[in-house]
Amino acid sequence: MKFKPVFENVTRPIQVLGPCSAETEQQVMETARQLAENDVKVDLFRAGIWKPRTRPNSFEGIGAEGLEWLKKVRDEFGYKITTEVANKDHAFEAVKAKVDVVWIGARTTVNPFAVQEIADALKGTDIPVLVKNPINPDLKLWMGGIERLLNVGLDRVGVIHRGFSKFGKSVFRNSPQWQIPLALKQEFPGIQILCDASHIAGNRENLYSVSQAALNLNFDGVMLETHPTPDDAWSDAAQQVTPADLKKNVLDKLIVRKETGDDPVFQHNLEDLRSQIDLIDKELFQLFADRMNLAEKIGEYKKQNNITIYQQGRWSEILEGMMEKAGPMGLSSRFVDKVLKAIHEESISRQEQIMQSENENAVK
Numbered sequence: 001m002k003f004k005p006v007f008e009n010v011t012r013p014i015q016v017l018g019p020c021s022a023e024t025e026q027q028v029m030e031t032a033r034q035l036a037e038n039d040v041k042v043d044l045f046r047a048g049i050w051k052p053r054t055r056p057n058s059f060e061g062i063g064a065e066g067l068e069w070l071k072k073v074r075d076e077f078g079y080k081i082t083t084e085v086a087n088k089d090h091a092f093e094a095v096k097a098k099v100d101v102v103w104i105g106a107r108t109t110v111n112p113f114a115v116q117e118i119a120d121a122l123k124g125t126d127i128p129v130l131v132k133n134p135i136n137p138d139l140k141l142w143m144g145g146i147e148r149l150l151n152v153g154l155d156r157v158g159v160i161h162r163g164f165s166k167f168g169k170s171v172f173r174n175s176p177q178w179q180i181p182l183a184l185k186q187e188f189p190g191i192q193i194l195c196d197a198s199h200i201a202g203n204r205e206n207l208y209s210v211s212q213a214a215l216n217l218n219f220d221g222v223m224l225e226t227h228p229t230p231d232d233a234w235s236d237a238a239q240q241v242t243p244a245d246l247k248k249n250v251l252d253k254l255i256v257r258k259e260t261g262d263d264p265v266f267q268h269n270l271e272d273l274r275s276q277i278d279l280i281d282k283e284l285f286q287l288f289a290d291r292m293n294l295a296e297k298i299g300e301y302k303k304q305n306n307i308t309i310y311q312q313g314r315w316s317e318i319l320e321g322m323m324e325k326a327g328p329m330g331l332s333s334r335f336v337d338k339v340l341k342a343i344h345e346e347s348i349s350r351q352e353q354i355m356q357s358e359n360e361n362a363v364k
Contacts (some may be wrong), residue, residue: 003191006101006128006158007220010043012256013211014194014221016082017246018046020236021059022066030228032073034243040251044101045070045079046223050090051235052107059234067097074100082130087114091121103130106162109145110134119148128156132196137164137177143187159184160223161214162196173202173239176210178217197250198225198239207241208250218259224250291343292350299351309351315344 007014017035022028028047035042049066051059070081080100085091086108094102102122108114109132122129129149134141142159149157161181163174181193195214201207211222227233230240241249261267302309319340326336 002155003158003188004156006130006156006192007043012220013215013254014043014192015041015251016044016046016194016221016223017042017226017243019227019233020048020198020225020240021051021234022047022049022062022069022083023059023234024062025069025072027228028066028069028073029076031226031243032077032079034228035079035226036077038243038247040243040247042077042079043221044082045073045077046082046103046225048084048235050084050086052086052105053235064093064097067093067099070099071097085118088117088121091118095122095125095127099127101128101130103160104132104145106132106135109142110136110138112141112144112148115145115148119152119154122149122154123152125154126156127154128158129154130158130160130194132160132162133164133180135165137175137180139180139183139187142180142184146188146191158192158194158220160194160196161200161219162223163200171206172200172210174200176200176213178213181219182217192220194221194223195219196223198223198236201239203238204230204241204245207239207246208253211250212254215254215256218257222254288343292346295347296350296354299354302351303355309348309355318344 017040019027019031031047032042032045035045047066047070049061049063049070051061053060067083070083073079074081082101082103083094083099084105085094085102086105091102104115104118108118115131131142131145131149134145146157146159159181161176163172163176164180166175185191185193195211197207197210197214201210207224211224214222224246225236225240226243226246227237227240228242230237230242233240261270299309301307319337322336322340323333326333
């Protein structure tokens with residue numbers, strides 16, 4: 001599936017910058033002015049004018065009036081403009097205002113009916129669309145949003161990774177779960193992907209580290225929120241910074257890495273290391289297969305002796321024992337926990353099949 005780029009003739013990293021919300025005409029214009037004064041590269045100026053909020057009585061956007069302010073930014077500073085559309089009426093208004101790019105937010109992507117309505121409203125236009133990931137970590141739902149746009153003939157489609165909601169405390173406002181956007185890139189090779197570091201971080205302190213992590217993973221660029229007086233922002237104040245701070249503490253520090261190198265020595269050494277990894281992977285999967293064969297034999301033995309499959313004591317013993325060994329090996333407890341749980345789940349599944357076969361034979 002081929003995509004036309006949303007951003008053409010733009011050097012990496014692509015930078016989509018602006019306030020979380022358009023609050024007043026003065027605030028929008030001042031943001032743009034400070035970006036220009038600080039010589040910040042702005043590939044797309046962003047501002048939300050319709051703001052779906054978690055709870056009522058929060059600022060839910062200035063509405064269509066804000067489109068005029070964005071158009072004024074484009075006229076005075078030459079920046080292309082973008083805003084979020086959450087329903088078909090927003091889409092019609094954005095097209096009428098000749099907004100350069102629209103994006104579909106996480107709260108909308110989660111609803112296929114809403115995405116389809118927007119897709120139908122945009123059908124027949126050539127407006128580029130960026131699709132944020134849904135709030136929940138559902139790869140297929142994200143893919144579905146993209147496919148709905150493609151199905152109506154829109155081909156300038158890109159995506160924005162803004163992280164996923166997660167219950168409980170975390171250093172992130174929204175958990176990045178980088179494996180999901182990387183899986184999306186595998187499904188849609190060539191699609192441009194931005195990282196909304198502001199919504200992942202949820203604070204000013206982590207904007208740079210999240211942005212750099214995205215570029216390290218070969219993302220095309222970043223979406224970042226900036227405000228002339230962040231502490232006074234009407235929405236998401238904690239994650240916004242002034243244009244000057246954004247340039248100094250985030251954008252100027254970003255390192256753009258190459259996808260590959262031209263140095264023959266580098267290529268030779270890299271291929272050598274990769275060959276070693278391939279051999280180890282082959283050995284690992286053979287060991288996994290051997291382990292599952294043993295698990296099946298244990299399942300047969302349990303069936304013959306009428307013993308339950310799951311045994312808490314044994315599982316705790318394995319988990320605790322391997323956790324103790326993980327540290328000296330340089331392996332994180334998080335990694336070991338995930339691997340062991342996946343192995344245990346597969347072992348249980350194999351033994352369940354063995355037990356089930358006995359039940360099926362009894363029925364016959």
